[in-house]
Amino acid sequence: MRNLKPFFIVISICFFALSKCTSAGSGGKPLVTAITKDANTLLYTAPLKDGRPLVVDLSGPAITLACSSKTGTVTRLSASATDGANPLFPVSFSATASCASKAPAGAVGVAGLAPSSQSSFPAQVARTQKVAKKVALCLPSDGKTTSGNSVGVAIFGGGPLFFIPSDRGDFTTMLAGTAPLRGFNGSPGYFLSATGITVDQKKVPLSGPLVVGLSSTIPYTALRADVYAPFVKAFDQAAGSPNFSPFVSRVAAVAPFERCYNSTKLSVGLSRLGYPVPQIELLLEGGQTFSVLGANSMVQVKANTACLGFVQMKAAGGQVPAAIIGGFQLENHLLVLDEEKKQFGFTTFLGAIGLSCSSFNFTRAA
Numbered sequence: 001m002r003n004l005k006p007f008f009i010v011i012s013i014c015f016f017a018l019s020k021c022t023s024a025g026s027g028g029k030p031l032v033t034a035i036t037k038d039a040n041t042l043l044y045t046a047p048l049k050d051g052r053p054l055v056v057d058l059s060g061p062a063i064t065l066a067c068s069s070k071t072g073t074v075t076r077l078s079a080s081a082t083d084g085a086n087p088l089f090p091v092s093f094s095a096t097a098s099c100a101s102k103a104p105a106g107a108v109g110v111a112g113l114a115p116s117s118q119s120s121f122p123a124q125v126a127r128t129q130k131v132a133k134k135v136a137l138c139l140p141s142d143g144k145t146t147s148g149n150s151v152g153v154a155i156f157g158g159g160p161l162f163f164i165p166s167d168r169g170d171f172t173t174m175l176a177g178t179a180p181l182r183g184f185n186g187s188p189g190y191f192l193s194a195t196g197i198t199v200d201q202k203k204v205p206l207s208g209p210l211v212v213g214l215s216s217t218i219p220y221t222a223l224r225a226d227v228y229a230p231f232v233k234a235f236d237q238a239a240g241s242p243n244f245s246p247f248v249s250r251v252a253a254v255a256p257f258e259r260c261y262n263s264t265k266l267s268v269g270l271s272r273l274g275y276p277v278p279q280i281e282l283l284l285e286g287g288q289t290f291s292v293l294g295a296n297s298m299v300q301v302k303a304n305t306a307c308l309g310f311v312q313m314k315a316a317g318g319q320v321p322a323a324i325i326g327g328f329q330l331e332n333h334l335l336v337l338d339e340e341k342k343q344f345g346f347t348t349f350l351g352a353i354g355l356s357c358s359s360f361n362f363t364r365a366a
Contacts, residue, residue: 028130030157031091032082034362036149037142037327038106042219044139044327045107046154048077053107056137056154058216058337059189060112062119063097070099079125084160084170086365093128095121113137113216114188115181115339122156122339131157133339136172138350138357139216139331152357161334163350163359171334175345177288181337182211184321190214190337191321192344193285197231200238200278204230210322212282214335214344220256220299220309220326227322228312232259235308238278247276257299257307264304272351274298275306282325293349296329332356 033046035056045053054063054077065075080087096119103109111121113135118127126133136159140152155161159172184191194210196203206227223231236259239248247269249262261277269276274295282290299309309328313320334357336345350356 029081029083029088029091030131030155030159031079031125031129032087032153032155033079035138035140035152035154035357037140037152037331039142041104041106042142042327043104043106044152044216046111048079048111049108050076051078054109054111055104055107056216057110057112057114058214059114059187060110060120061114061117061188062112063095063110063121063124064100064103064112065097065109066101066103067099068101079156080364082155083365084155085162085166086361086363088365091129093124095124095128112188113337115190115337115342116183117188122337125156129157134158135335135337136161137216137335137337138333138360139327139335140357141331150356150358151360151362153360153362159336161360163355164361166361171347172336172345174347175334175336176348177284177290178343178345179284179286179288181339181342181344182285184211184213185319187213190344194282194322195285196283197227197323198281198283198289199231199234200241200243201281202234202238203283204234206230206322209285213321213324214330215324216327216330218324218326219328220311221329222311222313222324222326224313224320224322225316228310231310232308235259235278235280241278244276244278251305254301254305254307256311257301257309258312260301260305260307261298262304263298263300263306266298266306272354273349274351277308282323290325290346291349292329293352295349295351296331299328 044056048054081091122135136155138152140150160170161172179192182191192212194212249265266275273293275298277294280292298306300306332350334347
C-alpha cells in the first residue's frame with residue numbers, strides 16, 4: 001500500500017478462539033486462512049488479527065499494522081496448521097511488521113505476500129515454520145453460496161490443497177498452466193512475461209513481449225494505454241460477430257468501465273462459464289495461456305447492466321507494466337505462487353468444473 005511507513009514491530013501469530021497453540025517452529029506444517037472479499041472496498045482480507053481482517057496484498061513486501069511505534073512491540077495474529085483438507089490446530093510464531101499511519105478501510109493492516117522480501121508474510125511463515133516459500137491462493141467472489149458469503153482460502157507453505165469433495169485430488173498438482181516469475185524494475189510483487197493477448201482466438205495487434213503484474217488490491221485488470229485501445233477494438237469486433245451479436249447489446253457506460261452491455265440479453269446465454277462474451281487469453285512465456293471467461297470478464301454493475309471489467313491505466317510509458325491483472329480476473333482460480341521455483345501456476349476457472357474458491361472445508365479436523 002502506498003501510504004505505509006518503513007518502521008518495524010514484532011508480531012506473534014496465534015488463534016485466540018481455540019484452546020491450544022503450538023510454539024514457533026514446532027508445527028512444520030503449512031498454515032491456512034480464510035479469504036473474504038469486502039463488497040465495499042473490493043479488497044480481499046484474511047482474519048489474521050484477533051479475528052479482524054488484514055488486506056491480502058500480492059505486491060506488499062511486508063506485514064503492516066496501523067501503529068505509531070518506532071520500536072519493537074508484540075502482538076498476536078491468527079492462523080491454523082493444515083493437512084490441505086482441513087484446519088488442524090492453531091499455531092503461534094514471531095514475525096516482523098512495519099507500521100503505517102492508518103490501515104486500509106475495513107481492515108486493521110496488510111499481509112504482504114510479495115516475493116524476494118524477508119519481511120513478507122510467506123517468507124516469515126517459511127522461516128519460522130520450516131515450510132516452503134510457496135502460497136496457494138484462491139480469491140473468492142463477493143457473491144453468495146448456499147451456506148452464506150463466499151469464502152476463499154490461502155495456504156502458506158506449500159500444498160496439498162483439496163476442495164470438497166476431497167476425492168478430486170490435490171489441486172496444487174492439477175494446474176492448467178505455469179509460467180516463470182520475473183522481476184520488473186525492482187518493484188515488489190509477482191510479474192510474468194507474455195507474448196500477447198487474444199480475443200476470441202484472434203491476436204490483438206501489440207508490439208513486443210508484455211510485462212504483466214498480478215494484483216489483489218487493484219479490483220479490475222488495468223491495461224497501459226497502448227494496450228488498452230487495440231484490446232477494446234478487438235473485443236468490439238469479436239462481440240459483433242455472429243457468435244455473440246445475438247447476446248451482446250451495448251448500453252451507456254458505467255464508470256470506471258467504457259464497454260457496458262444489456263445483461264438481460266446476455267443472460268439468455270448464461271452458463272457456468274458466465275455470460276456469453278468473447279474469451280480473452282493471455283499468452284504467457286513458455287506457451288501456456290491464462291483464460292478469462294465471461295464469469296471473470298463481465299462485472300455486474302447494476303440489475304440490467306454488465307460491463308467489460310478492464311480499465312485503462314492512468315500511468316503510461318515503459319516504466320509501468322503493459323497489464324496488471326486485477327483481483328476480479330483472478331477470482332475462482334487456484335493460484336500457486338512458488339518463490340523457490342520462481343513459478344506461477346494456475347488452475348482452470350473452477351466454476352467450469354462445478355467448484356469455486358468457497359469449496360474448501362474449514363471444518364476443523366477431529
